Amino acid sequence: MRHRLLAALAAVASTVLLGTAVTAVPAAEAATPEPSVSPGVSRTWVTEFVSSDCPSxxxxxxxxxxxxxxxxxxxxxxxxxxxxxxxxNYWHYDAWVFDHQTGGVTTRFLGQNNQVLDSMKVAGPAIRWVSPKNGYHQWDPIYKIDVC
Structure with a gap:
């Protein structure tokens, strides 16, 4: 309640002093964590799937x-x-992977209790949906990736 009051007062003061209104970002949106991994790995922002982004x-x-x-x-x-x-951590929505591993390893996608929800073993580079046996191709039920 106090934060809403302060935000409202700031908006009124801005309008009076500057002639413009200030729009506050809702706390839930501002505090939304970005996806991450533990232990950490390389993370970059991309706007398309390009196989050269995933090295051998x-x-x-x-x-x-x-x-x-x-x-x-x-x-x-x-x-x-x-x-x-x-x-x-905080992985949601579409679940795509590009497997460019070598040596015939199997990647397993694990649920909250370490149960295998999906796995993949490829002989060469392959891109595909992760399908965690719930009919959807989303990260939400997947809590861990066992790379090999």
């Missing part, structure tokens, strides 16, 4: 941003190289 030996995952202004405008591209299990 990598598993690359595309995660849509949930930030206002970025939603639907592109993806965060995460590049995994180490043969370990990664925790996924």
């Amino acid at each position: 030996g990598y598993l690359c995952a595309y995660v849509m941003s949930n930030k206002p202004g970025k939603f639907g405008a592109g993806w965060y591209l995460f590049k995994f190289t180490k043969c370990i299990t990664y925790d996924l």
Whole structure:
């Protein structure tokens, strides 16, 4: 309540002093965390799927941003190289991966209780949806990626 009152007073003061209204960003939107991984890996912003963005030996995952202004405008591209299990934080929406790993490794996509929701083993570079056995191609039920 106090924050709303302060925001309203700031908007009135701005209108009186400057002749313009100030629009506050709702706290829920301003505090929306971006997707991340633990342990950390390379993360870049891309607006299209380009196979050259995923070098040989990598598993690359595309995660849509949930930030206002970025939603639907592109993806965060995460590049995994180490043969370990990664925790996924704030991964939502479309679930795309480009598997450019070598050596015939299997990538597993795990749920909250480490249950396997999907897996993929490819003989060469391949891009595809992750399908966590719920009929949808989204990251929401996936909490971890076991790269090999």
